Amino acid sequence: xxxxTLFLIKIAFLAILWIFVLxxxxxxxxxxxxxxxxxxxASGRKQAKQAKQPKARTPKRGVPTHVLVVQGANKGDRAELxxxxxxxxxxxxxxxxxxxxxxxxxxxxxATNGDTWFVEDLGSxxxxxxxxxxxxxxxxxxxxxxxxxxxxxxxxxx
Numbered sequence: 001x002x003x004x005t006l007f008l009i010k011i012a013f014l015a016i017l018w019i020f021v022l023x024x025x026x027x028x029x030x031x032x033x034x035x036x037x038x039x040x041x042a043s044g045r046k047q048a049k050q051a052k053q054p055k056a057r058t059p060k061r062g063v064p065t066h067v068l069v070v071q072g073a074n075k076g077d078r079a080e081l082x083x084x085x086x087x088x089x090x091x092x093x094x095x096x097x098x099x100x101x102x103x104x105x106x107x108x109x110x111a112t113n114g115d116t117w118f119v120e121d122l123g124s125x126x127x128x129x130x131x132x133x134x135x136x137x138x139x140x141x142x143x144x145x146x147x148x149x150x151x152x153x154x155x156x157x158x
Contacts, residue, residue: 031105064117064143064156067110072152073099081156085111088149089122102126102150110141110156117141117156126150 067086069077079086079095086095089107098107104124111118120138121128128135129148141147147154 063115063158064141065158066156067096067154068157069096069098070146070153070155072150074152078157081110081112081117085109088154089124096154098149098152100150100152103152107149108135108147110147111138119147124149 064081066078066080069075074096077096083095087106087109088094088096088098088103089105090098090100090103091105094106104122104126106122107124108122108128109120111120118138118140119128119130119135121135130139130145131148141156143156143158145156
Protein backbone atom coordinates (compact mmCIF):
# COMPACT_ATOMS: atom_id res chain seq x y z
CA UNK A 1 0.00 0.00 0.00
CA UNK A 2 1.11 3.52 -0.62
CA UNK A 3 1.98 5.93 2.14
CA UNK A 4 -1.01 8.11 1.28
CA THR A 5 -3.44 5.18 1.72
CA LEU A 6 -1.95 4.26 5.09
CA PHE A 7 -2.08 7.89 6.22
CA LEU A 8 -5.79 8.16 5.25
CA ILE A 9 -6.59 4.90 7.06
CA LYS A 10 -4.86 6.21 10.19
CA ILE A 11 -6.83 9.49 10.04
CA ALA A 12 -10.14 7.63 9.54
CA PHE A 13 -9.36 5.32 12.46
CA LEU A 14 -8.56 8.30 14.73
CA ALA A 15 -11.77 10.08 13.67
CA ILE A 16 -13.87 7.00 14.50
CA LEU A 17 -12.06 6.59 17.81
CA TRP A 18 -12.74 10.24 18.80
CA ILE A 19 -16.43 9.92 17.82
CA PHE A 20 -16.68 6.88 20.09
CA VAL A 21 -14.92 8.65 22.99
CA LEU A 22 -17.09 11.78 22.69
CA UNK A 23 -20.33 9.80 22.50
CA UNK A 24 -19.29 7.78 25.57
CA UNK A 25 -18.58 10.98 27.52
CA UNK A 26 -21.95 12.40 26.43
CA UNK A 27 -23.82 9.32 27.64
CA UNK A 28 -21.97 9.31 30.97
CA UNK A 29 -22.66 13.03 31.49
CA UNK A 30 -26.39 12.65 30.83
CA UNK A 31 -26.55 9.60 33.13
CA UNK A 32 -24.77 11.39 35.97
CA UNK A 33 -26.39 14.82 35.70
CA UNK A 34 -29.67 14.17 33.84
CA UNK A 35 -31.19 16.16 31.02
CA UNK A 36 -30.93 19.95 31.12
CA UNK A 37 -34.19 21.86 31.42
CA UNK A 38 -34.38 25.63 31.16
CA UNK A 39 -35.81 27.02 34.41
CA UNK A 40 -38.16 29.59 32.87
CA UNK A 41 -39.43 27.24 30.19
CA ALA A 42 -40.14 24.50 32.74
CA SER A 43 -42.03 26.81 35.09
CA GLY A 44 -43.98 28.26 32.16
CA ARG A 45 -45.01 24.79 31.05
CA LYS A 46 -46.08 23.87 34.60
CA GLN A 47 -48.27 26.97 34.83
CA ALA A 48 -49.81 26.28 31.41
CA LYS A 49 -50.44 22.64 32.35
CA GLN A 50 -52.10 23.64 35.63
CA ALA A 51 -54.31 26.16 33.85
CA LYS A 52 -55.49 23.54 31.31
CA GLN A 53 -56.32 20.83 33.86
CA PRO A 54 -59.94 20.69 35.04
CA LYS A 55 -60.73 20.18 38.70
CA ALA A 56 -59.83 16.73 39.95
CA ARG A 57 -62.74 14.34 40.30
CA THR A 58 -63.35 12.49 43.51
CA PRO A 59 -61.83 9.03 42.93
CA LYS A 60 -64.01 5.95 43.07
CA ARG A 61 -63.83 3.73 46.10
CA GLY A 62 -60.95 1.23 45.89
CA VAL A 63 -59.21 3.18 43.12
CA PRO A 64 -55.59 4.19 43.80
CA THR A 65 -54.87 7.92 44.06
CA HIS A 66 -51.08 8.03 44.51
CA VAL A 67 -47.81 6.11 44.38
CA LEU A 68 -45.86 6.01 47.65
CA VAL A 69 -42.24 5.06 48.32
CA VAL A 70 -42.57 2.62 51.24
CA GLN A 71 -38.96 1.49 51.57
CA GLY A 72 -35.59 2.91 50.57
CA ALA A 73 -33.68 6.18 50.78
CA ASN A 74 -36.67 8.22 49.57
CA LYS A 75 -39.23 6.68 51.96
CA GLY A 76 -42.36 8.83 52.15
CA ASP A 77 -42.05 10.42 48.69
CA ARG A 78 -45.24 10.29 46.68
CA ALA A 79 -46.71 11.23 43.32
CA GLU A 80 -50.37 11.78 42.55
CA LEU A 81 -51.81 9.44 39.92
CA UNK A 82 -53.89 12.31 38.52
CA UNK A 83 -50.63 13.51 36.93
CA UNK A 84 -50.13 10.22 35.01
CA UNK A 85 -47.99 8.96 33.40
CA UNK A 86 -45.51 8.99 36.27
CA UNK A 87 -41.84 8.69 35.42
CA UNK A 88 -39.58 7.07 38.02
CA UNK A 89 -35.79 7.40 37.98
CA UNK A 90 -32.77 9.51 38.88
CA UNK A 91 -33.34 12.16 36.20
CA UNK A 92 -34.51 15.68 36.95
CA UNK A 93 -37.65 15.11 34.86
CA UNK A 94 -38.85 12.18 37.01
CA UNK A 95 -42.03 12.59 39.09
CA UNK A 96 -40.52 10.28 41.71
CA UNK A 97 -36.80 10.98 41.85
CA UNK A 98 -34.87 8.15 43.52
CA UNK A 99 -31.40 8.53 45.05
CA UNK A 100 -30.35 4.94 44.43
CA UNK A 101 -27.24 3.70 42.63
CA UNK A 102 -29.23 0.86 41.03
CA UNK A 103 -31.80 3.17 39.40
CA UNK A 104 -31.44 4.48 35.83
CA UNK A 105 -32.09 8.08 34.81
CA UNK A 106 -35.41 7.05 33.22
CA UNK A 107 -36.07 3.72 34.89
CA UNK A 108 -39.81 2.97 34.86
CA UNK A 109 -43.20 4.50 34.15
CA UNK A 110 -46.59 4.06 35.80
CA ALA A 111 -49.48 4.85 33.47
CA THR A 112 -53.16 4.13 33.03
CA ASN A 113 -55.37 2.59 30.41
CA GLY A 114 -58.83 3.61 31.59
CA ASP A 115 -59.29 2.31 35.15
CA THR A 116 -56.34 -0.10 34.92
CA TRP A 117 -52.90 0.98 36.12
CA PHE A 118 -49.73 -0.63 34.82
CA VAL A 119 -45.98 -0.36 35.36
CA GLU A 120 -43.48 -0.53 32.53
CA ASP A 121 -39.70 -0.85 32.65
CA LEU A 122 -38.06 1.65 30.29
CA GLY A 123 -35.05 -0.48 29.37
CA SER A 124 -33.22 -0.02 32.65
CA UNK A 125 -29.96 -1.83 33.36
CA UNK A 126 -30.97 -3.37 36.69
CA UNK A 127 -34.64 -4.02 35.93
CA UNK A 128 -37.99 -3.42 37.61
CA UNK A 129 -39.52 -6.16 39.75
CA UNK A 130 -42.88 -7.16 41.17
CA UNK A 131 -41.96 -9.55 43.95
CA UNK A 132 -39.09 -11.58 42.50
CA UNK A 133 -40.32 -11.40 38.90
CA UNK A 134 -38.46 -9.05 36.55
CA UNK A 135 -40.77 -7.11 34.25
CA UNK A 136 -40.30 -7.60 30.51
CA UNK A 137 -43.56 -5.98 29.41
CA UNK A 138 -46.14 -3.57 30.87
CA UNK A 139 -47.73 -5.27 33.88
CA UNK A 140 -51.03 -4.49 35.63
CA UNK A 141 -50.88 -2.96 39.12
CA UNK A 142 -53.49 -3.13 41.86
CA UNK A 143 -53.74 -1.49 45.27
CA UNK A 144 -50.88 -2.57 47.53
CA UNK A 145 -48.80 -4.22 44.80
CA UNK A 146 -45.15 -3.65 45.62
CA UNK A 147 -42.84 -2.58 42.79
CA UNK A 148 -39.10 -2.85 43.45
CA UNK A 149 -36.72 -0.54 41.62
CA UNK A 150 -33.14 -0.95 42.82
CA UNK A 151 -33.27 -0.89 46.64
CA UNK A 152 -36.53 1.09 46.64
CA UNK A 153 -40.06 -0.30 46.98
CA UNK A 154 -43.13 1.60 45.76
CA UNK A 155 -46.87 0.89 46.19
CA UNK A 156 -50.13 2.14 44.75
CA UNK A 157 -52.23 3.61 47.57
CA UNK A 158 -55.59 5.31 48.11
